Structures are given as structure tokens and as C-alpha cells.
Amino acid sequence: MTTACDASTPVGPFWITAFLDLAPEEHGRAVAFWQGVTGYDRSPARGERGEFVTLLPGDGDDYLRVQRLGGGASRIHLDLHVVDLDRAVRRAGSLGARVVGRPPQGYLVLESPGGFVFCLVRGPASQRPRPVRWPGGHHSAVDQVCLDVPASPYAGECRFWSELTGWALTGRDGHDEFARLGRDDRLPIRFLLRRLEEPTGPVRAHLGLATTDRAAETARHEELGATVLDPDPRGWTVLHPPAGPAYCLAERTP
Template sequence: MTATAPTWISAFLDLAHPDYERGVVFWGLVTGYRVSSPRGEQQEFATLVPRDGDDFLRVQRLGDGRSRIHLDLHVPDPAAAAAAAQELGATVTTESEHGYVVLASPGGLVFCFVGHHGAVRPRPQSWRGGHRSLVDQVCLDIPRDIHDAETAFWQALLGWEPAASSVSADFSVLQRPEGQPFRFLLQRLGEGQGRVRAHLDLATDDRTAEVARHVALGARVRREHPRWTVLADATGSAYCITDRDPETGSLPVGPGH
């Protein structure tokens, strides 16, 4: 295992100050997870605590700027991992006295190396009517001109095996090791320039029911695709609900698929 290979990954919903309260409530209801007590010097952090397994979704109230996603990569030695990541093209922006290191990928996506760990991936949540869902994928939205370099960076940083997508030539996948909470999907955008962004995806075994549940909680449908639906959450940020199996992360196979 390389210095940068994470033992666990958490995703942070970084919420703009005006979006924080409704964003936290929305994602707590969408996931079915309990929102922890706030922490931090400004009470700006909280965790979405699953009913089983270890947490992997957290929220942060931003002092300024727009809502976004950033990633925490859990490693044994954050300082050593940051040094190795710089060799791959990352930029260190903050070395905290609390032991974590904040970096940006070559395309500008914020991520951190942290020292605390998780080990047990939560099970999918079951909903009224019997269907299940789970937040299980981070999609990196990468402008066309930097797609290849950014994809190579994340493959080297994580040390995960790449795979082609069966859905689109503009998608590729980094295979999730057993026990990790997130898959990585890398999307080539039509725009040529810009910064890399990220959004979250859910897997479900009944997309129609899951979309209806989200809309009832305040989401808005933006676009329908054959395998996924793009929504805006209660703060206006995009995310997707997909047809992938919430246990395995794979698309179903067989008649009709």
C-alpha cells in the first residue's frame, strides 16, 4: 500500500452559511442518518451517523463561498501522504496543528489527509414500500481538457484499479476495494476549461420510488436519463440517484437492463 492509499474515505458536504440548516436537515432525512452534535471552534462541523457501520458523511458550515463537496482520505500518516501527493501533482494549502493536511488536486478539487479511521461500511437503508438506497459514489466532474491528467492523478493517489463504464464513454470508474464506503466515478464534461467539482450519487433498487421520496423531502428533478436521475437538493446542489445495486454498486444485468 502506498502512503496516499486511504484506509477509509469520508465525503464532506461543505454548505454555504445560508444553506447550512436546510442542507443538514435534508441530507439527514435522505440518508436516514442521525445528525451528531456540532463541534469545532465555531460549531461548524457535524457528522451524519448511520444506524450501523462507521460514518462516512459529514457536514461543514462554510464561512464564505458556495456549497461544494470535499473529500477526507484517512491514512496512517497524513504528513507523509501529503508529501507523496505533491509528487503526483497536488498542492498543499493548509497544514493544520490538529494533524490533518488540506490539499487541492491538479484540477483544483479540495481534499484532506486525516488520521482517524473507519472500517465497517454501512448497509443500505430500507424504506417504506421495501426499496433500499445508499449514498455510495463520488462523481468527479472534470473539464474535458484536463480529464486525462486528473483521472491519472486520482488513480495514482488512491491506488485503485480503473475500469471502463458500460454507460458512457465519458465515464470511467475506479473500482472500490472491499469495505470502502465510496466508489469513484470520473466524468468528462463537455466544457473545456474550469475547476474539477464533485457530487454524490445514491444507488437504489427502485429509482422511481427513491426519486419520489427525495422530491417529497424537498429535492427537485433536473434531468432523467436511462440509468440515473439528476436532482437538486434542498440547497440547489446537484446529485444523482442511479439504478446501481446498493449492496454491490453494480448495474443490474438481465432482461430489461
């Protein structure tokens, strides 16, 4: 992949990595759970305190990573992989993002206008892993991050993420509280934005999985220790893992 940049180089991401940022007391159980959910291997720990782990798919490039926090509640953040880091951070700033960290490793930590943490990073990746086929014949894959946005900043967050990525806002899936960003199907993660009923507060996120058999996949997750919180009749199920933040499972082609 070339790194030469000019005015025609896209500012938006060519790859997305979702990070599970885990509270220290939840880290070990959560990593084991998500290994079971995804069927992926676990990389050796890295970082100054062994705080980073990558979930390694059987094929394709990785896009799910884990960070053990020094403290605080578990959460999700995103890494947007870009060709021209300086140009991307200028673009993000012009749209209302704030730089909140410049680690020595060379990436930048930012907050969206609504307060959602994300990073702009370098690093090549291009091959989306295939969904995993489970005993019984159904498939599944983590393929979505849903940004949960309070009502007041919702329109602004939709506009920010659309303009930052260069992806158009598409149909709302028949539900007024949802908007989706169209994206290149070669990317492993798609964006859904959900408008919450609460008027204000921070923007947060949860992971979403797609499966060809929601009942079978839900049962598999329960065997791994997840608890069903809400089996929504509109086509998805909310689950809480034995450690870490809640997530959704939807019946659609992964």
C-alpha cells in the same frame, strides 16, 4: 488498527469521508434534507464555531459529514483517511497535488492538479454501513462521489486519482465520458470521473446514491423537497435539493 508504518504500508486511503461544505444560508435546510435522505442521525455540532456535523448511520462507521462555510457557494470535498500521513502527502505532492492548508488539528488540505480540494487525515474507520431499507421494501445509500472534470485536465485527473489511491481505472460503464476507479468494496464511497464538455475550469464534485427502485426513491426525495432536474434514460436521475449542491440517483445495488 495498528499505526506502525514501514515501506510496505499502503499509501492509499483505507476509508473515505465525503464532506458537504455548505454556504451559511443553506446549512440548516441542507442538513435536515440529508438526514431525511440517508435516514441517519445528526451528531452534536463541534468546531470553534459549531461548524461541523456528522451524519451518523444506524450501523457501521460514519462517512458523511457537513461543514458550514464562512462564505461562498456550497460544494463537496473529500477526506482520505491514511495510515501514514507524511508518506501520503509526499506521494500526493509527487503526483502534482498542492498543499493549501495545515490546520492545527493535524490534517492537511490539498488541491489535485485540476484544483479539486481534498484532505489527508488520520482516524480509524473500517465498517461500511448497510443500505437503508425504506417502507415499501426498496433500499438506498449514498455510495459515490463523481468528480466533474473539464475536458482538458480530464486525463491528468484520472491518472492522478488512480495513482494516489492505488486503484486501477476500470471500465467506462458503456459511456465514453465516464471512468471509474476500482476500490475495495469495504469502503463506503466509490469514485466516478466524468469528462465535461467544457474545455477548462475547476474540477468539482457531486454525490451519488444507489437504489434498488429509482422511481420510489425519487418520489421519496421529492417529498423531502428535492426537484428533478434530469431523469436520464441511461439509468440515473439528477436532482436538486432544497439547499446545497445537486446530486444523482442511480438504479443499482447499493
